[in-house]
Amino acid sequence: MESLKVGIIGFGTVGTGVFKLLQSFNNIEVVKIAVKNINKKRETENLNKEILTDNPYEIVNNPDINVIIEVAGGVNPIFDILKKAIENKKHIVTANKELLAKRGSELFNIARENNVIILYEAAVAGGIPIIMPIKTILCANKINKIAAILNGTTNYILTKMTEKGLSYETALKQAQELGYAETDPTGDVEGYDTAYKLSILSTISFNKKVDINKIYTEGITKLNTRDLKSAKELGYRIKLIALGQVLPDGKIDVRVHPMLVSKKHLLAKVDNATNSIMLSGYPVGDLIFTGAGAGAEPTSSSVVGDLLVLASELETGNSPLPQAVCKHNEAAEQINIADTYNEYYISITASNNPGAIGYIGTICGKNNINISTIMQNGINEDNTAEIVVITEKSKESDIQNALKELSASESVKNINNLLRVMN
Amino acid sequence: MESLKVGIIGFGTVGTGVFKLLQSFNNIEVVKIAVKNINKKRETENLNKEILTDNPYEIVNNPDINVIIEVAGGVNPIFDILKKAIENKKHIVTANKELLAKRGSELFNIARENNVIILYEAAVAGGIPIIMPIKTILCANKINKIAAILNGTTNYILTKMTEKGLSYETALKQAQELGYAETDPTGDVEGYDTAYKLSILSTISFNKKVDINKIYTEGITKLNTRDLKSAKELGYRIKLIALGQVLPDGKIDVRVHPMLVSKKHLLAKVDNATNSIMLSGYPVGDLIFTGAGAGAEPTSSSVVGDLLVLASELETGNSPLPQAVCKHNEAAEQINIADTYNEYYISITASNNPGAIGYIGTICGKNNINISTIMQNGINEDNTAEIVVITEKSKESDIQNALKELSASESVKNINNLLRVMN
Numbered sequence: 137m138e139s140l141k142v143g144i145i146g147f148g149t150v151g152t153g154v155f156k157l158l159q160s161f162n163n164i165e166v167v168k169i170a171v172k173n174i175n176k177k178r179e180t181e182n183l184n185k186e187i188l189t190d191n192p193y194e195i196v197n198n199p200d201i202n203v204i205i206e207v208a209g210g211v212n213p214i215f216d217i218l219k220k221a222i223e224n225k226k227h228i229v230t231a232n233k234e235l236l237a238k239r240g241s242e243l244f245n246i247a248r249e250n251n252v253i254i255l256y257e258a259a260v261a262g263g264i265p266i267i268m269p270i271k272t273i274l275c276a277n278k279i280n281k282i283a284a285i286l287n288g289t290t291n292y293i294l295t296k297m298t299e300k301g302l303s304y305e306t307a308l309k310q311a312q313e314l315g316y317a318e319t320d321p322t323g324d325v326e327g328y329d330t331a332y333k334l335s336i337l338s339t340i341s342f343n344k345k346v347d348i349n350k351i352y353t354e355g356i357t358k359l360n361t362r363d364l365k366s367a368k369e370l371g372y373r374i375k376l377i378a379l380g381q382v383l384p385d386g387k388i389d390v391r392v393h394p395m396l397v398s399k400k401h402l403l404a405k406v407d408n409a410t411n412s413i414m415l416s417g418y419p420v421g422d423l424i425f426t427g428a429g430a431g432a433e434p435t436s437s438s439v440v441g442d443l444l445v446l447a448s449e450l451e452t453g454n455s456p457l458p459q460a461v462c463k464h465n466e467a468a469e470q471i472n473i474a475d476t477y478n479e480y481y482i483s484i485t486a487s488n489n490p491g492a493i494g495y496i497g498t499i500c501g502k503n504n505i506n507i508s509t510i511m512q513n514g515i516n517e518d519n520t521a522e523i524v525v526i527t528e529k530s531k532e533s534d535i536q537n538a539l540k541e542l543s544a545s546e547s548v549k550n551i552n553n554l555l556r557v558m559n
Numbered sequence: 560m561e562s563l564k565v566g567i568i569g570f571g572t573v574g575t576g577v578f579k580l581l582q583s584f585n586n587i588e589v590v591k592i593a594v595k596n597i598n599k600k601r602e603t604e605n606l607n608k609e610i611l612t613d614n615p616y617e618i619v620n621n622p623d624i625n626v627i628i629e630v631a632g633g634v635n636p637i638f639d640i641l642k643k644a645i646e647n648k649k650h651i652v653t654a655n656k657e658l659l660a661k662r663g664s665e666l667f668n669i670a671r672e673n674n675v676i677i678l679y680e681a682a683v684a685g686g687i688p689i690i691m692p693i694k695t696i697l698c699a700n701k702i703n704k705i706a707a708i709l710n711g712t713t714n715y716i717l718t719k720m721t722e723k724g725l726s727y728e729t730a731l732k733q734a735q736e737l738g739y740a741e742t743d744p745t746g747d748v749e750g751y752d753t754a755y756k757l758s759i760l761s762t763i764s765f766n767k768k769v770d771i772n773k774i775y776t777e778g779i780t781k782l783n784t785r786d787l788k789s790a791k792e793l794g795y796r797i798k799l800i801a802l803g804q805v806l807p808d809g810k811i812d813v814r815v816h817p818m819l820v821s822k823k824h825l826l827a828k829v830d831n832a833t834n835s836i837m838l839s840g841y842p843v844g845d846l847i848f849t850g851a852g853a854g855a856e857p858t859s860s861s862v863v864g865d866l867l868v869l870a871s872e873l874e875t876g877n878s879p880l881p882q883a884v885c886k887h888n889e890a891a892e893q894i895n896i897a898d899t900y901n902e903y904y905i906s907i908t909a910s911n912n913p914g915a916i917g918y919i920g921t922i923c924g925k926n927n928i929n930i931s932t933i934m935q936n937g938i939n940e941d942n943t944a945e946i947v948v949i950t951e952k953s954k955e956s957d958i959q960n961a962l963k964e965l966s967a968s969e970s971v972k973n974i975n976n977l978l979r980v981m982n
Binding site for chain 2 (some may be wrong): 161423433437438442444
């Protein structure tokens with residue numbers, strides 16, 4: 137294999153994991169590492185401190201380096217740094233989902249002009265091989281659906297809320313104590329991290345550029361233990377699902393939100409920090425890939441895997457992996473959440489009077505919504521009752537109209553939650 | 560992409576599926592197809608009958624063809640045919656697990672001498688991407704364990720035996736009626752098909768040549784409904800498991816047999832004809848790949864995927880995919896089943912006398928076997944009782960000795976079954 141001379145930008149948990157793993161590969165030399173704080177104490181084995189720099193341009197402009205590993209994260213200043221690196225003809229291996237989601241197509245265009253490869257297996261689902269398989273061995277397929285759990289933090293929180301009846305706040309706190317959630321958990325719990333990954337995954341799966349700004353994104357912060365309990369009683373688990381599908385008219389429905397997933401579905405069985413991706417395509421049918429979606433070790437597997445593929449490809453004559461060059465200049469026509477069709481779970485607090493259930497049924501019917509299950513969960517002290525409704529497939533805008541009408545009614549005290557359902 | 564001129568050998572279900580899928584790819588031309596019976600009526604769309612032949616050497620010796628798709632199966636006469644094709648510098652895409660398991664290393668050596676590529680994603684687990692990921696994006700890992708369900712027929716039969724309490728014979732008959740099992744089911748139900756796939760998978764995972772003749776192979780024909788029922792009561796499902804592991808001393812433990820799999824394990828949740836492969840490696844951790852393991856459509860996804868990767872690679876200068884050339888000339892040191900360590904399930908029919916359970920415990924203890932669970936399933940009409948024992952991790956040879964001693968005893972009427980357990 138071709139010998140690679142590598143510069144690493146970012147030396148946190150993942151960067152250190154990558155450096156450690158690279159010690160076993162003789163054909164890869166780490167020439168320089170860009171760190172945030174050059175004076176920080178570091179215990180990393182085999183690390184010659186002289187290769188550290190706090191100026192990433194010392195890597196980007198270094199003629200001895202032919203590949204950049206970027207594990208720093210964020211869009212600024214990384215975009216400019218990598219742009220310069222590509223213009224300097226350096227190949228890129230990155231784990232930066234936010235960068236790819238927000239400015240990936242610009243980078244891929246610059247890379248194409250410069251005959252340079254960008255690989256990013258680690259950007260989606262950590263150690264799970266998914267980008268490379270979609271681009272290579274699965275490329276005979278028309279992939280028409282993705283349903284995935286792409287964020288370990290939220291899956292861990294939801295698992296604990298389900299298993300132990302914990303509140304969202306308590307489960308989050310435990311996740312933070314165990315290192316599964318960051319001090320500022322916003323990016324995870326609001327679904328942004330999942331949306332970044334989904335935009336990358338759906339772009340390569342559907343062969344059209346999916347715009348991150350048009351992905352409807354809803355996190356898990358509004359879920360309460362009552363929802364998780366009701367879901368369980370009805371034969372479901374609640375998961376934060378990244379959903380992407382190609383509709384019969386070619387338009388694309390891509391979104392991130394919590395869903396009630398039938399407990400018979402394999403995704404319902406994926407617990408704790410594990411990630412799982414279901415792809416449906418023709419002719420392959422349904423495939424499910426499950427594994428660790430984060431952490432230094434699984435992520436380093438993907439980063440170094442990309443590097444080794446690169447080394448092996450460069451040996452054949454320095455021409456880019458044809459299948460690894462993205463060609464997604466056609467924009468996907470993404471539909472609005474209001475135009476999607478789903479089965480729904482609606483949790484309502486209503487007056488405990490005999491007409492309430494009938495009233496809910498009438499409003500639903502008026503808005504083209506068929507109810508498949510309705511369940512009343514006891515009676516509260518204030519003489520209200522929690523009523524849970526599961527609908528048949530309905531249009532989101534109809535549901536929103538029905539909820540407006542219900543909210544305005546005297547019998548309905550509160551619409552507690554609206555969730556979508558996957559069977 | 561490079562234009563491929565393809566010859567197909569074998570035109571049954573899979574061959575026809577591949578031909579159909581290839582219609583959507585302009586850069587791939589099917590030049591000739593070798594069939595068994597040239598006079599058979601065929602309804603395949605877009606098939607020009609003039610490209611059919613019943614002589615595969617017309618493909619192998621055709622200078623217009625640069626890739627052979629082999630989906631005929633079996634070792635003879637296919638080995639000789641493919642050998643000739645390789646000597647004629649044709650690349651090979653094959654789904655033939657028996658051939659690769661029995662004579663793969665000979666073929667790979669000839670391919671290396673002739674600078675020709677053999678790809679075989681479809682040979683293991685149908686449509687599930689597993690060969691290419693192991694050889695490319697996962698190649699930074701040391702894989703040390705495989706546990707997999709690689710045969711849809713047996714998994715279907717076991718699912719029906721578990722869910723519906725069917726006998727093996729009835730479940731097999733239903734599987735045959737639905738086309739999930741062949742008229743002669745031997746290759747599937749005796750575990751041979753699974754063993755072929757495991758030999759390929761463990762060879763590329765462990766980077767040492769695993770000898771198919773040294774894989775202990777036990778099928779599902781001796782399982783009865785009582786075993787499936789007891790397993791369920793104890794919190795397990797019975798699955799035909801392909802197991803491969805690298806032991807701390809570097810020796811390799813590779814075998815195929817039914818196992819009680821804890822119902823919490825994701826493999827226990829894989830039902831019907833679905834296949835699933837768990838790989839454990841460092842640094843990636845556990846990965847699970849699940850999907851359709853057979854059938855014309857999923858298999859054609861892998862065959863045409865291999866073809867498209869080949870086309871894309873050949874474009875870069877006709878040098879073989881470095882990572883796709885097998886280098887497994889070092890033979891694995893495979894241990895004998897007698898030297899393996901497992902937890903066990905033992906089903907015994909014993910006299911219904913108060914000493915029986917104590918006696919079983921004593922014999923186990925004498926043979927270094929600790930019992931973790933012991934369960935008596937009611938009393939039979941002839942005043943015998945079925946006793947089920949689950950042991951802690953024990954050596955297979957100790958278990959075999961204990962069973963011999965138990966068989967010789969008056970209290971023990973019959974050793975009904977011995978199965979291994981995976982938690």
